[in-house]
Amino acid sequence: MPIPKVARRATLKKPSPYFSILFPLGLVLFAASGCGAPGEPLPPSPPIPQAISDLTAQQAGDAVLLTFTMPKKSVRGESLKEAPTLEILRGSLKADGTTDAKSFRVVDTVPGSLIGNYLQQGKVEFHDPVSAGEIKEHAGETVVYRVRTRVSDKKMSADSKEVSLRLYAVPARIESLDVRVTEGGIQLKWAVPDKTSGGEPLGQIQEFHVYRGELDAASASAASKDVEQAVWKSRPLQLAATTAPEFLDTGFDYGKTYAYLVRSVVVAEGVQRESRDSPAAVVTLRDIFPPATPQGIVAAVIPGSAAGSLVVDLSWSINVEADLAGYRLYRSEQEGTPGQLLSPDLLPTPAYRDNSVSSGKRYWYMVTAVDRAGNESAPSAAVVVDVTQPSP
Numbered sequence: 148m149p150i151p152k153v154a155r156r157a158t159l160k161k162p163s164p165y166f167s168i169l170f171p172l173g174l175v176l177f178a179a180s181g182c183g184a185p186g187e188p189l190p191p192s193p194p195i196p197q198a199i200s201d202l203t204a205q206q207a208g209d210a211v212l213l214t215f216t217m218p219k220k221s222v223r224g225e226s227l228k229e230a231p232t233l234e235i236l237r238g239s240l241k242a243d244g245t246t247d248a249k250s251f252r253v254v255d256t257v258p259g260s261l262i263g264n265y266l267q268q269g270k271v272e273f274h275d276p277v278s279a280g281e282i283k284e285h286a287g288e289t290v291v292y293r294v295r296t297r298v299s300d301k302k303m304s305a306d307s308k309e310v311s312l313r314l315y316a317v318p319a320r321i322e323s324l325d326v327r328v329t330e331g332g333i334q335l336k337w338a339v340p341d342k343t344s345g346g347e348p349l350g351q352i353q354e355f356h357v358y359r360g361e362l363d364a365a366s367a368s369a370a371s372k373d374v375e376q377a378v379w380k381s382r383p384l385q386l387a388a389t390t391a392p393e394f395l396d397t398g399f400d401y402g403k404t405y406a407y408l409v410r411s412v413v414v415a416e417g418v419q420r421e422s423r424d425s426p427a428a429v430v431t432l433r434d435i436f437p438p439a440t441p442q443g444i445v446a447a448v449i450p451g452s453a454a455g456s457l458v459v460d461l462s463w464s465i466n467v468e469a470d471l472a473g474y475r476l477y478r479s480e481q482e483g484t485p486g487q488l489l490s491p492d493l494l495p496t497p498a499y500r501d502n503s504v505s506s507g508k509r510y511w512y513m514v515t516a517v518d519r520a521g522n523e524s525a526p527s528a529a530v531v532v533d534v535t536q537p538s539p
Contacts, residue, residue: 287314357389404429405430
């Protein structure tokens with residue numbers, strides 16, 4: 148709406164106060180009435196996540212293990228309110244060795260709500276399975292990966308940097324893992340595979356990698372049938388490398404539940420290539436092994452603190468078990484019988500003074516060792532003592 152013009156006079160006069168008030172009011176009315184009212188406010192645009200910058204890839208059996216950190220901020224530096232959806236893309240190279248941009252295809256999509264299932268120590272670990280037949284057919288060829296994320300279908304992040312690797316045939320998985328708990332440790336044994344995962348004859352296996360993780364005991368039964376059902380307290384880490392198809396684990400703790408996995412290893416292009424995991428061997432460790440029998444028990448009759456009293460002073464060699472809790476000392480007045488326990492509490496040291504003896508009697512003493520699990524050793528050889536006044 149146009150602002151009306153003010154009539155000019157021959158002699159200019161100051162505008163009236165009334166005009167001074169109406170002029171800005173006219174501007175306000177113009178701005179308010181305009182030619183049309185503004186529309187509804189637009190919703191905020193979905194954020195675009197920052198690109199993933201630390202993607203790495205390595206062959207893991209008949210799969211490629213991708214490792215990277217999920218973005219926590221948008222390209223504008225704002226914190227993302229939820230984990231974005233993840234897309235995994237796989238491509239190939241052209242004949243000249245450059246990346247074929249048109250070859251990339253989305254091989255998997257992980258909703259943001261499921262990302263936590265893939266997190267290990269703050270990073271995503273994603274296995275992209277590649278069939279043994281495909282590896283056999285294209286052995287030595289290069290595959291290329293990219294990853295990207297999105298909060299909405301229309302707001303995709305930029306692609307990550309590319310990572311590439313060559314895939315080679317690996318040994319067939321070890322089909323069975325025998326586990327036996329012995330006093331010396333946990334003994335693992337397995338059969339050596341003689342074919343690749345694609346069924347071809349296998350060359351020399353360089354070594355075997357043994358992995359161990361700690362399970363929630365409640366998931367032990369399910370994990371022994373399918374390791375994907377395991378509830379981990381600590382996920383499997385490489386425990387040892389061995390050239391023999393067996394391993395003795397001596398560095399365990401009783402009371403824990405462990406799962407063991409073994410992978411065969413070959414070398415291609417100077418890089419170690421592992422097979423798939425063997426089936427899990429699950430063990431819940433309970434200490435049922437008693438300490439060694441105490442040795443070297445000796446006894447001497449010595450004067451007691453009271454006049455005319457006698458004491459039997461006993462000692463023996465110390466046991467070296469790390470979980471030793473103490474000793475029990477038994478006394479009998481008849482040969483070949485255990486007799487009575489002299490102390491209700493475990494003796495913390497390999498020595499004891501028996502001041503409850505009577506002069507003129509004969510006693511037989513035996514010692515046992517007890518560990519923290521309550522396992523008691525066999526009794527020591529008995530030592531016989533005649534309680535008489537020692538010679539002057």
